[in-house]
Amino acid sequence: FLNNADPLIDPLDAYRFTSDSSPAIDAGRPTQKDRDPDGSIADIGAWGGRYSRGWYRGPTGGPTLQDVSLSKQQVQPGETITIRATAITD
Numbered sequence: 785f786l787n788n789a790d791p792l793i794d795p796l797d798a799y800r801f802t803s804d805s806s807p808a809i810d811a812g813r814p815t816q817k818d819r820d821p822d823g824s825i826a827d828i829g830a831w832g833g834r835y836s837r838g839w840y841r842g843p844t845g846g847p848t849l850q851d852v853s854l855s856k857q858q859v860q861p862g863e864t865i866t867i868r869a870t871a872i873t874d
Contacts, residue, residue: 786811786828808832848872 792806812818812826819826826832848871855866 791829 786807789807791808792803794803806827808828810825810827812828812832814825820832849869850872852867852869856863859865
């Protein structure tokens with residue numbers, strides 16, 4: 785339980801993820817079936833637990849995409865497009 789503690793929602797994140805220092809991280813149910821996709825104890829809130837796989841952010845420190853471009857701005861079902869991007873690491 786957070787006991788009325790501030791969950792430290794990241795104000796710059798449109799998806800309302802908690803910040804890395806949130807007391808809600810790894811504070812959920814400790815059972816094996818309720819773990820986060822990375823195997824850690826579930827976070828409290830909408831982004832934690834076994835059903836979070838579809839929106840799981842994964843580990844931090846990985847590559848960041850920049851300069852993304854598409855060969856077409858609109859496509860029809862079945863059409864092929866080319867996506868080009870540059871990735872950098874922190």
